[in-house]
Amino acid sequence: MRAYVDRCGGDADAALALYRWNAAASGAYWETLSHLEVVLRNVLAEQLAARHAAMGRAGTWLDDPAGELDQRARADIREARRRVVAKGKQPADGQTISELSFGFWRFMLARRYNTVLWPSLAGGFPYAPDRARTTIDAPVTRLHLFRNRLAHHERIWTEPLTARYEDILGLLHHVEPRIVEWVRQECRVPLLLNSCPIARPHP
Template identity: 90%
Template sequence: MERCRERGLLETLSHLEVVLRNVLAEQLAARHAAAGRAGTWLDDPADELDQRARADIREARRRVVAKGKQPADGQTISELSFGFWRFLLARRYNTVLWPDLAGGFPYAPDRARTTVDGPFTRLHLFRNRLAHHERIWTEPLTERYGDILNLLRYVDPRIAQWVGQECRVPLLLSSCPVARPRP
């Protein structure tokens, strides 16, 4: 049962990851174009990204080339980790990036960075537990599933609805034969 829940949750988190990376990348591209900067936002010509983010982009481009592909933006973006995207919402970017990134979450209840960063941070930690096959028995699975749907709703309620209809997580949680301990 544990593996079944892991697969259902990883599948649902994968939908979220693709949506979030595309939304954030689109917002950064629009921001870059509006500023009239050369290259792409991944080149960071204004030196707004921290050292770690720039290193992540270099490494993503290296992996694309190692796969025999051209390091085009789309290929590079798909190689960037969930953590890369999560840390773009960190406090250090509150006045630099967030005002533009907030536009990617038009259905959020407010424009506060913490409204998006809170669930994103929890899901980043949770996703890492799943990806490393750590125990999730004591994790608040229903709450993490709620975080996924809320973030998707902030982007577009139709996406959240589609993921909710296609997702196996509620069925897996409700059919678990063993009562889960409460934290």
């Protein structure tokens, strides 16, 4: 609580109010990010599956028959399949994909795949302003780091929260603008941003 107490000038009650707000805001962002994560992994997986089929390769893109994925990605896929089996299920593509972390999908957008995977992955973002890899990679990277703060229950009132919300909506818009409206209908983020008990260092 030290950071909260210090920010509130030693006022324990105000610090507790800020702590509660931080928890509520984190929950709202977590919920909204979950929508983006599902959309992102489905879009990327669909593009990779279509690319795999178009190339006439055996098996599935998760098997990486051409050795295009790096060692970390292959290890993540093996671990995802192991977890599926440990749950008593068959490691079909859908089950495996749902076990892959947000970080896995982030690194599918990395520079190392710029000329290998990205030309196909770009098709998953038909409403983006351009086909530059960084148009998608940059906000996904920022959100991955932000997601890690949420997962570790760290304070987020120090973060540029409006910008992170715009990152989420922007990425969803690049996939399908109608998803943005659907997410906004129940999203608690704007209300909470306006109810923070302190003046945050960033908008």
